[in-house]
Amino acid sequence: xxxxxxxxxxxxxxxxxxxxxxxxxxxxxxxxxxxxxxxxxxxxxxxxxxxxxxxxxxxxxxxxxxxxxxxxxxxxxxxxxxxxxxxxxxxxxxxxxxxxxxxxxxxxxxxxxxxxxxxxxxxxxxxxxxxxxxxxxxxxxxxxxxxxxxxxxxxxxxxxxxxxxxxxxxxxxxxxxxxxxxxxxxxxxxxxxxxxxxxxxxxxxxxxxxxxxxxxxxxxxxx
Numbered sequence: 001x002x003x004x005x006x007x008x009x010x011x012x013x014x015x016x017x018x019x020x021x022x023x024x025x026x027x028x029x030x031x032x033x034x035x036x037x038x039x040x041x042x043x044x045x046x047x048x049x050x051x052x053x054x055x056x057x058x059x060x061x062x063x064x065x066x067x068x069x070x071x072x073x074x075x076x077x078x079x080x081x082x083x084x085x086x087x088x089x090x091x092x093x094x095x096x097x098x099x100x101x102x103x104x105x106x107x108x109x110x111x112x113x114x115x116x117x118x119x120x121x122x123x124x125x126x127x128x129x130x131x132x133x134x135x136x137x138x139x140x141x142x143x144x145x146x147x148x149x150x151x152x153x154x155x156x157x158x159x160x161x162x163x164x165x166x167x168x169x170x171x172x173x174x175x176x177x178x179x180x181x182x183x184x185x186x187x188x189x190x191x192x193x194x195x196x197x198x199x200x201x202x203x204x205x206x207x208x209x210x211x212x213x214x215x216x217x218x219x220x221x222x223x
Contacts (some may be wrong), residue, residue, distance in 0.1 A: 056081025162194025
């Protein structure tokens, strides 16, 4: 299957999954995770109507950035990887959305850079719902406290739009579902809107549990 066929089949399956979950496909944003993919494949994906692309490394995003912003219509750029402090300036200059904000310190650095370049930066708070030590993210019980702190700080150049999580890499669908349910519960308790969760191996469960943003890489670019 080529990229065009991959995207067509993905859209069909998203529509079917939404129907079973009593949701609407238009509630779902597909972020094409283009890490490791060539510009020619990105152009092909864009020509199929996908207008959101995700990268997880600052250096790779820098290399692709001129080509990405030259596409018409210009796609939205999502930074989805771990954001190191020394890369904040470059990422804020390029990314429309940052999915991996997991501390007040990182939030502060983003605010200062966004203020400096007169930009309002959209962010997701990354939450570790699996409890795995190797994963980044805040504990679910820490989210409310950070949001309360944000409200009392002059952080007008940072716009919090939702939560992000990564489920464990496992064939245990119930373990995956519990992670997504936990993030949904946090969202509901705080009356939030967006949930960035679900990748190639678990996006159907993510839709069933309330995802609004899917981060799909291999299914699009490899099939």
